[in-house]
Amino acid sequence: MKNFKLLFTMLCLMLWGTSSAEETTKEVGKRETSIQLSFYKKADQTKTARVKVNAKNDKRKFMPARNAHINIYVINNKTEQLVATELTGIDGKAVVELPKNLPLDADMKFTIIAKIENDPAFEDAQEQGTYKEANLSISINTADTDRLVTVKATELDKDGKEKPIAKATINFYIQRLFGTMPAAEDRTATTDDKGEGTFILPRDIKGDTLGNIIVVAKIEDNDIYGNVDSKVDAKLGIALLVDKNPFPRALWEPRAPAPLVITISVIFSCVWLVYISLFYTIIKISRDKNPPTPTGKPPYELAYEDH
Amino acid sequence: MKSGLLLTICIIVAGLIGMAFQTDQSKPWVVPDKYLKMTNPVKATPASIAAGKSLFVKQCQDCHGKKGLGDGTKVPELKSTPPDMTKAAFQGQTDGAIFYKLSEGRNDMPKAKKDLPDDEDRWNLVNFVRTFKK
Structure with missing residues (x-):
């Protein structure tokens, strides 16, 4: 008993120690964030901004940040114009479609800004990119x-x-x-x-x-x-040849060999027969209100006899 | 006698549990004196920085991130935490120390001298990571 108490106390101390050590590493408040922005122009002329957000976890390691609110701005006449708002997914990524005609500056360049602003979980961060189309x-x-x-x-x-x-x-x-x-x-x-x-x-x-x-x-x-x-x-690739008979002599062939069909059928039949017989026996037992006992007496009478 | 044995077992178990919960506290990376005092033989010219950038993109960016923040795409798979290269703790090191660390590697950090046997390439990398300084 004394040993048990000692062991219990030690275990409690160990658990408290490890949990408090973890607590001290946890950051209180918003998490430090990094944001990456890329511009994509696809073959169909659609333009997108792809944003990747990482935030530091309790081990001070950058991991993908889920549900970070991203605001996308473009610079129009030297002022920031909000064009879209998006949440990051489980991989910390968000894809935002941009307007087809982006406002250009005197050098025929456009500027996109991705911002995390006033997010309850993540520190404010921003990334800016200036591109030419x-x-x-x-x-x-x-x-x-x-x-x-x-x-x-x-x-x-x-x-x-x-x-x-x-x-x-x-x-x-x-x-x-x-x-x-x-x-x-x-x-x-x-x-x-x-x-x-x-x-x-x-x-x-x-x-x-x-x-x-x-x-x-x-x-x-x-x-x-x-x-x-x-x-x-x-039309410069090697044409793919589809094999019309990839599995010859297989059971699922239109003309499967008879011994294979018979063997498989017997095996499956045996398995199903076992299931059916078990099911039948269970139903039979459940319907029988006075199941037979080895002595021929009902089970409750046997129970009384024991005492 | 029995309680003494139990106490010893408890201490061993506590130690093992403590090791399992140990956070990523990286041990100090000792740089030999020879490297600490080594001067960078490659000047940080735009050509050197551009060459370093090209190597960084191929060899380092996946873990260290585009801006050296330690937020690369492979970070979730790593056991250790890549350093923030923009911070004074990193930038305060000598060129020789950075050269030694990237050449020799440690834990998740591979030996750059394996893929980049030419010293000049690794000095170019040093010159490029200096541009992360804020």
Whole structure:
């Protein structure tokens, strides 16, 4: 008994010690926050701002911040104009669609600001990005045996005319069901003075049943243009051959071998027979009000006899 | 006799539980004197910083984050906490100390000299992380 008391006291002390140690590391009030902003212009000309918010946990480690209120502003005539409000998801990310015509400054640039303001759980934070709008056009001459993909990058100058973008790094990908796959190990091209870059498409890319693929060109994480992409369909992939008889001699074949069908049927029948017999016995017992005992007497009489 | 044995067992168990709940208190990272006093042979020119940035994006950004805050995408998978490179605690170190730490690595931090055997590349990285100073 004495030992038990001692053990109990020690355990209580240990639990108190560990819980109080954890409490001291917890931050009271709002959590320190970091915010990252990226601009995306997709092939269909939609423009989005993608925001990633991280907040420090009780171990002072940045983790994705869920349900942070994000306000997105654009600068219009040197004043901030609110364009959208969004909550971050479980991964700390929020995607906000931007207006098609963003207000431009004298240098044909636009500025986006992502802010966390007066959020009850997170400290105020903001990130600003100034970008120029770029256009990418991608073309493939399918008659060309070299399988050359040409991409042209342009931006608008002050007169509203298209001007080539030189020395831009463009990466090439192939569209797949859940994302994009690098088109080759060395998938990068750099644009020349005309804003043009070329890439030779490998011959071993698998397409659909007709050999169609979608080639995607991307400017990625560029300090001036953000993320821009463009797509083109091409019949330059290897046509996918669908195997019409992938599982020969299988049970689910139209003409499965008879011994297989008989064996499987017998096994399943045995299993089901056991279930049915058990079920039948249980029902029979539940319906019988005076179940037989080994001595032939009802169970309650046997109980009295024991005493 | 029995209570003494019980007390010893309790102390051992308490120690083990304490170790399990131990928070991430990183041990001091001792930098050899040779590195502490080492001067940076690569000047922080725009070319060096640009080269360092390119390496940082490829090798370090996933953990240290774009701005060196320690908020990279891989942080939730790490056992340790990447330092905030904007703070005085980090920026107060000598170039040689930063060079040593990124070259040799520790725990989750890989040895940069494995992927970047050229000293100049690692000094470029040092020059770039200096730009995080607020």
